[in-house]
Amino acid sequence: MPKRTDIESIMVIGSGPIVIGQACEFDYSGTQACRVLRAEGFRVILVNSNPATIMTDPEFADATYVEPITPDIIELIIAKERPDALLPTLGGQTALNAAVALHESGVLAKYDVELIGANFDAIQAGENRQLFKQIVAKVADERGLNAESARSVICHTMADCLGAAGELGYPLVVRPSFTMGGVGSGFAHDEAELRRIAGAGLDASPTTEVLLEESILGWKEYELEVMRDRHDNVVIVCSIENVDPMGVHTGDSVTVAPALTLTDREYQNMRDVAIAVIREVGVDTGGCNIQFAVDPATGRMIVIEMNPRVSRSSALASKATGFPIAKIAAKLAIGYTLDEIPNDITKETPASFEPSLDYVVVKVPRFAFEKFAGADQTLTTHMKSVGEAMAIGRSFPEALQKALRSLEKKGSSFSWAGDPGEKQELLAACRTPHDGRLRTMQQAIRAGATVEELFEATSIDPWFLDQLMLIHEIATGITELDEPTLLRAKEHGFSDAQIAEIAGIDEVRVRDLRHALGLRPVYHTVDTCAAEFEARTPYLYSTYDEETEVPAGDRPKVIILGSGPNRIGQGIEFDYACVHASFELSRAGFETVMVNCNPETVSTDYDTSDRLYFEPLTLEDVLEVVHAELRTGPVAGVIVQLGGQTPLGLAQALKDAGVPVVGTSPESIHLAEERGAFGRVLAEAGLPAPRHGTALSVAEAREIAEEIGYPVLVRPSYVLGGAGMAIVYDEETLATYMAKAATDHPVLIDKFLDDAIEIDVDALYDGTELYLGGVMEHIEEAGIHSGDSACALPPITLGGHDIKRIRTATEAIARGVGVRGLLNVQYAMAANVLYVLEANPRASRTVPFVSKATAVPLAKAAARIMMGATVAELRAEGMLPAEGDGGTLPLDAPIAVKEAVLPFDRFRGVDIVLGPEMRSTGEVMGIDEFFGTAYAKSQAAAYGGLPTTGRAFVSVANKDKRAMIFPVKALADLGFEILATEGTAEVLRRNGVHAKIVRKQSDGAGPGGEPTIVRRILDGEVDLIVNTPFGSPGQSGPRLDGYEIRTAAVLRGIACITTVQGLAAAVQGIQHILRGDVGVRSLQEHARRLRG
């Protein structure tokens, strides 16, 4: 069936900001879809609020709307663009939910928009648990398949519960019906527990109803990635097995592809059921995934759930197999069938086949618990990881060890140093799933644990446990570093660093020894077919095996180092910069070679670069890639500046090893990062910085703080995302901080500028000319990490004179440091003095935002400058504007607001107050003519929007009381009912705002049962919360009150503003919404205005 000709334009919805559970994988899928649809001649209309995505680059769609993914905004876009069809399956749950809302509200029918790639009924069937159970039962019944759902019984009395327990057996899962956030759920292991949990559950449920379900905790967990076309051809692209058994979210599990512990009989049964369920659900075309649990003792198989859309697992499966699920899904949605689509990799065989792997893929999650003090670190069915790394090897041990070192986190690789600890304690720790459990298990093995003991503690399949044993045996066999020993270790994935640690020598010595013996990895192709056919697409991974398959090239090569697993402070923005560099340098005649290990990203799409190495970003792995590339031709340069701290950290060592690092030199990078050296650069340029010092001890720190005066900002040197950064108001806290921070690196102490305006600048420098990319004014005051604070571009309160000062300062820094490429500088303007806070000679998180807001591709320009082009040349080419720059935007330029998105809903119990340590996972952009509208859009995109009516609760710190009067009065004038705690209410009343006093949480309920504010928030009586924090962390009283208020806000998903500046912006936003100013305009339209 050929392509449909009855539709001409298609709307694609993206997934919005990066949040836990929904990350760059949807940029990957959306980008693929947009590419396919455009190549097939459709007009593509894209909606996505996330500016850091490749898909929102103007060249990927005909009309790109960086607008909130809300039904009313999408309706505006539909009304304007009148698409024929909507493709909602490539933008995660966000896009699917939006499509359902548009369908239900009748918008799709009103504008005659056809849903393609999914239908409403299929979405419902996939999402509704009860409906899905019925489908599974039907499939088992009608098709005679061995399929079932977990058995469950709905109970209304304790007698019901006890009866059901007799039927289902212990342990049982108890789920009360219709309670908020799963309140009252739990595991009952015996009757006493059942009576307690189910009793409470029956009480908690408004319908006195609990669901008892058999527990499948500890069962083996699998997932199949399935594709179906409109001719009912179905293929299983990939099977994925969770090493962590049921009970840990797939996203938080170590997973492996293909499944390794199933017989063909079991696998084919799973395959039959998957196909039957998908047919029954009615997924017309596209990709979906379906999850299974298998009882290891009996083989009984339970169907858990399915997603009728492309998912995180599809991205993993695509990278694991070389079968591009999203791309094919887009083609299927427009009418092609699988047999009509060629397999990209072989070019000769069709996409209607099932990939065969002759390697093993391991994915490991990356967590960020260190950012969320107080969060429960136990892994559960609620996903908590912020990123992941994938690795490919010819065996499970090789792939696993590569994956663990790809995490790039201290302590994630297996280690044989020091005392492992006590066996029983380690085994006890293994019982609870946690970040790094495999490593705990490995330590337990060192302490003498057996496979049986580990199985008893973890329920992990004994085959995997034996593989851990094997790794341990190899490690203990490393006594002499002769060729067979080294080779054996390398074949099992040991890094030079691990071998060095075991042998008690230096890593470089191991490497030299290995090279002297001629032991180097070879590179195999990911070819979808286990070498049955020749592969045309160079997608490679390293392994210690026989033959290397690196193809020869004829152009000079540029190797771009990616950013590794997503983590807080280093995410999609860096991938964006790397991908741009690759596109542009390929266009400019270079052969581009990407190295990265993050399966979610566009950079690890084999279509992005001329060659992709799916490899860990450690010095060893990168040096081997460089070596392999050098064997087939000259390498013009290695780019380390675009992938964030990870590649930057390798710069000096690469240069020392003779690798041609291009762009800003490692020495210059050091100059910017090392405080003393940077201080001299500033001094030479006559630029002030906040007073500061560097301390190695508590005594030194105390002395410095006293001299420069509290409050001070303290942080370890060499960090990204403000890890370990804090604002300290007194000596006691400083001492505590220093005691904790005892590291090799010194601690930096800066005068903290209260009440300063913080400014972020991204610029390009070619050695002679500066191009000021953009000047961003933070909405929150200084002290909140730039990654977490909202900002506006062009700056809303800075005048031409200020920008001139900023330009001069930025140029002086660029020259002084020796930048070639991108530079990010953070300034603070306090009392009309422009202080330099820090400078980073690399791509920053804001590069994609600035690029989109100003319609200038900064990362592409940076890549060209690194390879020798000048700003003048790029202006002449048209890549940069012929005249002016981001500092000279016209007064009628649109205003773009970036807002950060924080993951507090995932970490209940963590205070949501912002500080100098970055905690956001993603960002959105609101763009419009006026600041208020742009800000309102950013809030809608990030949190679902500002209320325009209802009750606002206000409680602010004393220092904020003056500043809040005016905006709160404006809120009252707009018709909001104002609630306030006593102190705040007094101030408001004296200023003519009628504020109703509500009880603080610490007051408890009133004598007449008057509820506290927290109760009222939880009961849904409040629509907007303004709460600025006061007191220092850990204190009781007001600080704790605020904490509980903010936690309640997160629970209820209510807009919660924690700074006065944010309040002022919100009021402007609400005013604009009420005036009906909110319109939509595509980036292409904005660009025409900006660049003519």
Next chain:
Amino acid sequence: MSPALLVLEDGRVFEGAPYGAVGETFGEMVFNTGMTGYQETLTDPSYHRQIVAMTAPHIGNTGVNEEDPESGRVWVAGYVVREPARVASNWRSTKSLDEYLREQGVVGIAVRGTRALTRHLRERGAMRAGVFSGDALAPVAELVDRVRRSPAMLGADLAAEVSTREPYVVPAIGAKRFTVAAVDLGIKSMTPHRMAERGCEVHVLPATATAADILAVEPDGVFFSNGPGDPATADGAVAALRGVLDAGKPFFGICFGNQILGRALGLGTYKLRYGHRGVNQPVQDRRTGKVEISAHNHGFAVQAPLDGPFDTPYGRAEVSHVNLNDGCVEGLRLLDYPAFSVQYHPEAAAGPHDAAYLFDEFCEVMGA
């Protein structure tokens, strides 16, 4: 531990560790790309006289069980894997694969370069090979010589070597609907099982069965199975099938059975460069356009016109199925007579069940 060597007839050598039995073995070197189903593969009689290399690296993880063998013994001549499992982990497992191979006297080898081997065979085509370990080890030149002296697959008549000697009956499961005479040219146990599931009483006959032997069963339909060797040598089976067709009996063939039908219709067969062995091959049913993911194990194929029906002594025939990877003929069908066959394995085991409908079609033509 002394090493093991895998020696190809063109002189390429892979060094590894012994796996399974120690000794020497010869056969045609082929690779299988299935990621599951090693036990079914090992016991598939079509692999007789072949040394099978698995492209999936980890083999033996689920051990060996009582239910999954496709025949009473291991048929592969030798086994090449990359990462043999050290433990067997599955609720049905009764012993480890290593133990099973040793019991069955199958000489195997674990080498790291299974991908290099596959690429080699892909580029140079299937060839003879030998696996040597223990006392069988000798200087490489001598081993190459031994390999070159071993018999080739082209021209090999092997069906009789793997076939049952005595006829036996697989009873219908549930009510009996049909009697099927199945000629065992190397039949897999799942094949009669698939028919029995559909109410067929299956009379399995030796490969030497004549048309008279077959018709003596008074079958509602006749089936010719898969099997090893060069179809060009199977003159006896071709003659038997012609007798069946002359008698007007419905016919269904799988794999070797497809090649026999081809020959009975006057078509030629040829040896593929490196064959299809795996469980992921896309086959298109040309009547419906639908694609089946199917299990394959064939080194030979039928030559037939792909552009439309053609005449045969039994009326018009057509190519019913083609392989989308290489355009190879995967099925034949007579248009004026109830006979059809496929080159691949609808009984699967190992492999996907997409083509199981062919057994239903066989029952339909028997019932018509």
